[in-house]
Amino acid sequence: MSTARAMAALYEEKKQVTSKYVHATSRGHEAIQLAVGMQLLPQDFLSAYYRDDSILLAIGLKPYDLMLQLLAKVEDPFSGGRTYYSHPSLNDNDKPKIPHQSSATGMQAIPTTGVAMGIQYREKQGLASYNGENPVVVCSLGDASITEGEVSEAFQMAALKQFPILYLIQDNEWDISAHASEIRANDATGYAKGFHGIEVRTIDGTDFETSYRTVHEVLKTIRKERRPFIIHAKVPLLNHHTSGVRMEWYRDDLEESWARDPYPKLKQNLLDAGVTTSEIETIEEETRLTVENDFKLAVESPDPQPEDLLTHDFAPTPVTEEKGVREPADKEPTVMVDSALFAIQELMAKHNECLLYGQDVGGRLGGVFREAATLAQKFGDDRVFNTPIQEAFIIGSTVGMSAVGLKPIVEVQFADYIWPGLNQLFTEVSRSCYLSNGKWPVSCILRVPIGAYGSGGPYHSSSVESVVCNIRGLKIAYPSNGADLKGLMKSAYYDPNPVVIFEHKGLYWSKVPGTEAARTIEPDEDYMIPFGKSRCALAAEDSKVDAGESLVVVTYGMGVHWALNAAKSFPGQIEVLDLRTLHPLDEEAIYAAAKKHSKCLVVTEEPVSNTFAQSIAARIQENCFEYLDGPVRTIGSVDMPAIPLNSVLEQAMIPSVEKVRVAIEGLLAF
Ligand SMILES: Cc1ncc(C[n+]2csc(CCOP(=O)(O)OP(=O)(O)O)c2C)c(N)n1
Numbered sequence: 319m320s321t322a323r324a325m326a327a328l329y330e331e332k333k334q335v336t337s338k339y340v341h342a343t344s345r346g347h348e349a350i351q352l353a354v355g356m357q358l359l360p361q362d363f364l365s366a367y368y369r370d371d372s373i374l375l376a377i378g379l380k381p382y383d384l385m386l387q388l389l390a391k392v393e394d395p396f397s398g399g400r401t402y403y404s405h406p407s408l409n410d411n412d413k414p415k416i417p418h419q420s421s422a423t424g425m426q427a428i429p430t431t432g433v434a435m436g437i438q439y440r441e442k443q444g445l446a447s448y449n450g451e452n453p454v455v456v457c458s459l460g461d462a463s464i465t466e467g468e469v470s471e472a473f474q475m476a477a478l479k480q481f482p483i484l485y486l487i488q489d490n491e492w493d494i495s496a497h498a499s500e501i502r503a504n505d506a507t508g509y510a511k512g513f514h515g516i517e518v519r520t521i522d523g524t525d526f527e528t529s530y531r532t533v534h535e536v537l538k539t540i541r542k543e544r545r546p547f548i549i550h551a552k553v554p555l556l557n558h559h560t561s562g563v564r565m566e567w568y569r570d571d572l573e574e575s576w577a578r579d580p581y582p583k584l585k586q587n588l589l590d591a592g593v594t595t596s597e598i599e600t601i602e603e604e605t606r607l608t609v610e611n612d613f614k615l616a617v618e619s620p621d622p623q624p625e626d627l628l629t630h631d632f633a634p635t636p637v638t639e640e641k642g643v644r645e646p647a648d649k650e651p652t653v654m655v656d657s658a659l660f661a662i663q664e665l666m667a668k669h670n671e672c673l674l675y676g677q678d679v680g681g682r683l684g685g686v687f688r689e690a691a692t693l694a695q696k697f698g699d700d701r702v703f704n705t706p707i708q709e710a711f712i713i714g715s716t717v718g719m720s721a722v723g724l725k726p727i728v729e730v731q732f733a734d735y736i737w738p739g740l741n742q743l744f745t746e747v748s749r750s751c752y753l754s755n756g757k758w759p760v761s762c763i764l765r766v767p768i769g770a771y772g773s774g775g776p777y778h779s780s781s782v783e784s785v786v787c788n789i790r791g792l793k794i795a796y797p798s799n800g801a802d803l804k805g806l807m808k809s810a811y812y813d814p815n816p817v818v819i820f821e822h823k824g825l826y827w828s829k830v831p832g833t834e835a836a837r838t839i840e841p842d843e844d845y846m847i848p849f850g851k852s853r854c855a856l857a858a859e860d861s862k863v864d865a866g867e868s869l870v871v872v873t874y875g876m877g878v879h880w881a882l883n884a885a886k887s888f889p890g891q892i893e894v895l896d897l898r899t900l901h902p903l904d905e906e907a908i909y910a911a912a913k914k915h916s917k918c919l920v921v922t923e924e925p926v927s928n929t930f931a932q933s934i935a936a937r938i939q940e941n942c943f944e945y946l947d948g949p950v951r952t953i954g955s956v957d958m959p960a961i962p963l964n965s966v967l968e969q970a971m972i973p974s975v976e977k978v979r980v981a982i983e984g985l986l987a988f
């Protein structure tokens with residue numbers, strides 16, 4: 319406690335140096351934090367909040383380690399200088415494991431609850447083996463953060479499924495400058511009453527002995543009984559909110575808060591227990607010197623170099639070549655939806671770490687598109703199960719599942735409903751590998767049924783790939799046929815990174831006229847396609863290319879089928895390049911085709927302005943300008959806010975074979 323106090327004092331004293339990057343300290347919260355940190359074991363998982371530097375000290379980190387992050391130095395053990403003070407991520411053998419911690423308050427609740435879900439899964443499947451006691455998961459939260467919606471998704475799941483997790487809520491009654499009286503109808507203890515099955519302890523978090531004893535009892539129970547708890551610890555905030563938002567600007571409760579300082583309380587307890595004043599002074603002096611010395615060393619340590627920017631966006635994948643047999647002999651073509659189903663079935667049979675969850679994917683229905691039909695019957699309700707309508711939980715929990723070595727395949731029911739989960743995809747899933755400096759890549763597959771057909775209407779038809787492509791740190795597939803879907807699903811499974819697979823609903827059963835090419839022979843079990851390799855879906859004839867009468871259509875998903883059908887009007891003249899994956903993108907093949915044909919059309923189903931497709935057109939112009947004999951055109955849906963329900967309006971909105979044909983005709987005329 320003396321160390322934490324000395325650090326906060328030194329950061330303040332040296333604020334010219336320390337406030338270059340923002341930081342917050344635990345002053346006032348130390349007693350409860352130390353009580354938690356001291357009782358965690360290496361097999362445990364911890365999500366530490368940005369105010370939890372005392373927890374980090376208690377699990378064995380040195381002031382020097384923390385100061386390297388304070389100053390964003392390259393040797394910062396958590397992120398190599400990429401993220402703020404007290405935003406840990408750690409995978410050391412001798413300490414509790416800390417997956418990547420974002421700065422978005424409350425957002426840690428879902429990934430961390432995902433860890434507890436993963437631990438429970440491993441225990442149920444016989445995949446757990448521990449050195450000593452059962453692990454616990456601790457998720458630390460501020461009182462204001464638990465007013466956020468996503469936290470309720472996490473509590474709901476922990477209560478429902480009885481996960482082995484402790485939510486530590488440090489209640490200082492402040493949300494920066496907003497006081498509890500303005501922002502909550504209930505405190506943590508009252509709020510928790512709605513989550514039956516989570517047991518609550520409400521304590522004075524400034525008293526070390528009370529804190530230690532309560533944490534001891536709760537952790538012991540969780541280790542044994544495998545169920546969730548909340549510790550609601552009341553604490554004063556004794557320092558600035560952060561180095562940038564200073565207490566003197568707005569705090570009217572400082573005097574009263576300082577009267578609750580845990581430090582003199584602990585000192586008094588020690589004196590009462592027979593420790594002498596001079597022993598305490600020695601500790602204070604030693605810690606002050608350590609902190610000063612560590613600070614000097616941290617200041618002198620090197621900054622990252624510009625080239626350090628470019629590491630760990632992804633973990634390396636083992637799948638770099640096409641493998642297996644794409645078209646085994648003596649097989650009939652299968653609909654695309656079944657190719658995906660068979661891929662997952664094979665993966666689940668082979669790997670106990672593989673599980674599938676989402677809305678309605680469980681045994682009763684097997685997915686609203688029957689895309690998971692029979693899987694629960696084959697693999698049991700613990701491996702294939704329904705979730706509540708919680709897209710944030712579905713997506714964000716994969717961070718935790720992956721951290722315990724599982725490979726979750728999850729789905730949102732329609733692309734239109736990816737939005738409630740998009741925050742988790744951006745804030746937690748996509749950045750974990752990069753911001754943990756490669757320690758915690760998130761290995762998961764997110765299936766997203768997408769696309770318009772047959773009057774799905776405004777909330778079951780939308781295309782969203784450009785938004786997802788804008789999130790760096792994700793791999794993204796958008797296959798146009800069953801063989802590619804199966805091969806990419808397999809490759810996604812063995813990829814240690816997060817993968818989003820868009821699956822066009824209109825191609826699932828080839829119900830849209832002209833999409834028969836989506837039905838393919840089912841590839842064999844070993845078949846895999848590396849990400850970033852496009853496929854020539856239709857080649858042009860050399861004579862037409864040589865005569866300058868050819869054109870390439872660059873597209874993906876349903877666009878491939880519009881292009882293949884439109885190409886029938888221009889025999890031998892059209893190449894159709896099916897991208898298959900949007901990230902990584904096969905730029906080499908795109909530019910080679912653009913240079914070969916000198917004319918390019920990019921086709922997308924999205925409303926065309928500001929799309930991924932337009933960015934492809936821009937890249938072609940930038941890289942192939944000298945080779946082009948016409949503008950690179952992009953066609954897509956009309957720029958309207960939604961796809962209307964009425965079938966006439968739907969058709970008017972989205973591209974079609976005819977619209978693509980007209981665009982090709984126009985371009986060929988150049
Ligand atoms: C999602 C999100 N919105 C806003 C912020 C800005 N912000 C940083 S800390 C904070 C207050 C958090 O209060 P609390 O959870 O009670 O923690 P305390 O600082 O009191 O320990 C806010 C609003 C953020 N980091 N994340």
Ligand SMILES: [Mg+2]
Nearest residue numbers: 460461462492
């Ligand atoms: Mg607070």
